[in-house]
Amino acid sequence: MHVHVNAATSADGKLASRTREQLKISGPQDFERVDHVRAQNDAVMVGVGTVLADDPSLTLDAAERIEKRESTGRPAHPARVVADSRARTPTDARILDDTAETYLLVSEAASESRRAALADAGATVVVAGEERVDLTAGLDALEDHSIERLMVEGGGELIFSLFEDSLVDELSVYVGSLVVGGREAPTLADGDGFTADFPRLDLVGVDRLDDGVVLKWNCKHR
Template sequence: MYVHVNAAVSVDGKLSTPRREQVRISGPEDFDRVDEIRAEADAVAVGVGTVLADDPRLGLDDSDRAAARREAGRPPAPARVVFDSRARTPSDARLLAGDAETYVLASEAAPTADRERLRAAGATVLVAGEEQTAPQPALAALADHGVDRLMVEGGGELIFSLFDAGVVDELTVYVGSLVIGGRDAPTLADGEGFVDRASFPELALQAVDRLDDGVVLSYAVE
């Protein structure tokens, strides 16, 4: 499976405020770039923290892109994916609405009642991991459901876990012209962190493009 991580951060690498409040970091040009990446993907993934904080829709904004997918014999919108170890996604979350498939990747530790609640709300619940949703089994489960290209939009805990598992192929980061600050503000890659140089993921810079009042950094992951 090809995994493309995309995120927008402040100059100091923050995804949102210390209160986990969403901040508009980019603008219309970058929103269109993100929509194009979504249109190319089979599925778009976020962690449950992003669902609880932002309630994203994860759909396409451009109707022409949806039409092009349909003409190519694909669903008009990519599937939605939530990495959600304890099945905490609300039943009224926006990504459960509409016709696009939604996958919730839970662990065996997720309460059975919550798994059934999400199934009743229209989600396909896949179990991948014992205490936590594990990246490699999760991606294998998605591949079994026809997902070959996955776009990941955050948050930092999920992004770190995917880098830690060595499954990321491409990273694009929009860096906006603002400073958020705060030692507790979420960053591009949270989690436990890498502790020595040998374990750092190796990135190869492919392009630098100016959009809105910021830049997009594009990397291949080696």
């Protein structure tokens, strides 16, 4: 599976403020870029923290991209994937509407009642891992559902875990012209952090969009 992590950060690397409220970091040109990248992938993935904070739909905006996917025999929108170890996704979350297929990766620690409720709400529930989602096993299971290209849009805990497991192939980051600050504000890659054997990247592109830049890297697997 090809995994493309895409994110927008402030100039100091923050995804949001310390209150976890969504920030407008980029503008219309980058929104267009993100919609284009989504359309190229089979699924779009976020962590449950993003679902709880932002209630995203993770669907395409441009009608011509929807029509192009349908004309080639693909679903109108990429599938949605949520890494949700304890099955905390609300049953009325927008990602559980019938616009696109939704997969929830949960661990064995998620209660049977929550798993059943989310399945009843329309999700395909995939159990991978004991106490927390085993991302390697989870992504392998997604491949069984014909997901070969996966776009990951955050948050920082999920992105760090993907890097930790050497699962990231490509990273693109829009860096906006604002400073957020705050030691509690989420960053591009949170989690425990690396102290050695740092993931290495090859810079392959720099593009100016809106009032910021998009940096593109290919990832060297450790």
